Amino acid sequence: MTIERESKTKKISEGIESLIFEYGLDNVQSIIEQKITLSEKKEENPKNELSLADGKTIYLKSDTFFMLKETSQKTYQSDLNHFLENAKTRLKKKSISTISILDVFAPRYLKEYVGQFNNSYTKARKCAFLRSFLQTVYPEYYEEKKAHLKRALKVSFKKSSAPKAFSKIQLAELIALSKLGPNGMRNHAILWVLFGSGIRISSLIHLKIGDINFKKQSLRIIAKGYDEDEEIIAKINKLALMILKEYLDFTYEYAQFDMPKEEYNNLYVFSKDGGVSPLSARAVQIVVKNLVLKAKSIPEYIKKEKRSKKRGSNHFGPHSIRHSFAVYALESGVDIYTISRLLNHASLSSTEKYLDLLDHQLKSAIENHPFANKEFIKLQNTVNK
Structure with a gap:
């Protein structure tokens, strides 16, 4: 004892x-x-x-x-x-x-x-x-x-519709249209950062110059569901990073040389007042909304449809860019666990909803499986003989 x-x-x-x-x-x-x-x-x-x-x-x-x-x-x-x-x-x-x-x-x-x-x-x-x-x-x-x-304490959830994603043609047109107008360079950079990293608008607007790591192709962001002082890293592709750098070099050319490095790094990337305060989420939403309205590849009935949480809604919004990032990553063969990390989802179940958008591809994949092939049946008959 x-x-x-x-x-x-x-x-x-x-x-x-x-x-x-x-x-x-x-x-x-x-x-x-x-x-x-x-x-x-x-x-x-x-x-x-x-x-x-x-x-x-x-x-x-x-x-x-x-x-x-x-x-x-x-x-x-x-x-x-x-x-x-x-x-x-x-x-x-x-x-x-x-x-x-x-x-x-x-x-x-x-x-x-x-x-x-x-x-x-x-x-x-x-x-x-x-x-x-x-x-x-x-x-x-x-x-x-x-x-x-x-x-x-049981809660029943209605099965939500799959998130709406842009087609590749629609994405290409939105990016082309974003260059036009007085704020073309800024809007073009906004779209590329969203398309190239999959981050939320709330993360985009709080992005500061010092949060960008060009060597590691990463962005330090504030992410949903995390503490404000918790460092969350998002990856961004090289093309989006190149366009972002061109925008920064043009917009903050004066600040790169005139400001102390610490002060320069503390400037907001997307701003209306020279980096002092961030662009509002509403401003980014309006940018995307106007581009959607101008895009000829997006049907008129979708443009007129109001935002709705009802099943089957065709509404396109700024968050559709994030959905598009996830969907085309899945389509290109990136596994769902990697996509979950790229999107900084706290739970894998949050990422699984994107699988609904690929249902037709999943059906095609199962039909192309060797065990669904008639040749396999012939082989089985041969073995039985």
């Missing part, structure tokens, strides 16, 4: 040392003290008597919350505050300290709460938060009522 105890003590000691090395002594010490305090509080206050105020304290000081990314912490804290305010209103209580955990985590109550949101993605996020909260604050109850809670 002594040897076993010493072994456990050694493992705990090594684990704590590892945590201190990764997160720092002060952070680890703070968490341990919080754990001790919460443990003492739980002993004084049984779970069935825990109030929502207690639950909030436990959750916000838990390892579960501590290990979330900063953006997720902000989102979950907002969801928590909304849930608590909703509970006070529905139960007609002035304080969350007078509301029991069990009052608001009954499956029927949760189902009604989630049901008030119309958007499926909002519902899914709320459900994810509620599961996280309950599993952290009251894991025994969650396990006991798991089947009922699973039904209460």
Whole structure:
């Protein structure tokens, strides 16, 4: 028993040392003290008597919350505050300290709460938060009522239509048209950066000169779903990079020689005021919209169609450029895992939607498979003889 105890003590000691090395002594010490305090509080206050105020304290000081990314912490804290305010209103209580955990985590109550949101993605996020909260604050109850809670926190998604992508002829015309007009060089560079890297418009407009690495063919970007201070790298093809360099050399010729390097690198690539502030997302959307309206290769009925999230929508928008990047990468034989990384998708499922656009090609591929060939049947008959 002594040897076993010493072994456990050694493992705990090594684990704590590892945590201190990764997160720092002060952070680890703070968490341990919080754990001790919460443990003492739980002993004084049984779970069935825990109030929502207690639950909030436990959750916000838990390892579960501590290990979330900063953006997720902000989102979950907002969801928590909304849930608590909703509970006070529905139960007609002035304080969350007078509301029991069990009052608001009954499956029927949760189902009604989630049901008030119309958007499926909002519902899914709320459900994810509620599961996280309950599993952290009251894991025994969650396990006991798991089947009922699973039904209460279930979200159904309507199968969305495949994203709309430009044809190659349409892309070629858009690029040709982008050169025309007073802002032709800028618009041409915008399209090439979008087509050549697949980045989102939100990443494009925040791009600074110092974010471009010409040798490594990369862009340092702000990406959806990541913390602002987290460095995300997107790749860009050589042709797009060459056009971008021509635009920068022309637009910022004065700044390259007159400004200190650090100040020059901090200029926004696409701007209306000489790099001081970024071009707005709306401005880029208007650029793409006007090009689509001018393009003869795009049918008139598509141009007139308003943006819609309904299945079968033919609407072309700026995000169609990103879709086109993914679709033609798939078509050229790039595997979906590589495309997922190029698009900086947090999940492979986000990339899989592009497979719908290649359904006709997938059907063709399966028909061209050797096992679908009549010659294979003849071979089989020969073997049977």
